[in-house]
Amino acid sequence: xxxxSRKPGETLVISENIRITVLSSGNxxxxxxxxxxxxxxxxxxxxxxxxxxxxxxxxxxxxxNIKNIANLIKNNKKIExxx
Numbered sequence: 001x002x003x004x005s006r007k008p009g010e011t012l013v014i015s016e017n018i019r020i021t022v023l024s025s026g027n028x029x030x031x032x033x034x035x036x037x038x039x040x041x042x043x044x045x046x047x048x049x050x051x052x053x054x055x056x057x058x059x060x061x062x063x064x065n066i067k068n069i070a071n072l073i074k075n076n077k078k079i080e081x082x083x
Contacts, residue, residue, distance in 0.1 A: 007022065008023060009021070019034070020034050
């Protein structure tokens, strides 16, 4: 990780087309502005973690649901065969 100190009004340039400007700092908080092309996805880290957790949860639910449905079908066939 590259660590750089910047003052309000100073800018970092990434890949010639992304600019990050420190707008203000204080009270344990830094406000930044990001200028980037529209096709560059910019998301806060906590949202990325939430999205990943939701995907993992959805995959688990899908897997569990498939197993439950398979068991219901098996059990229903056993009941039908016993009639």
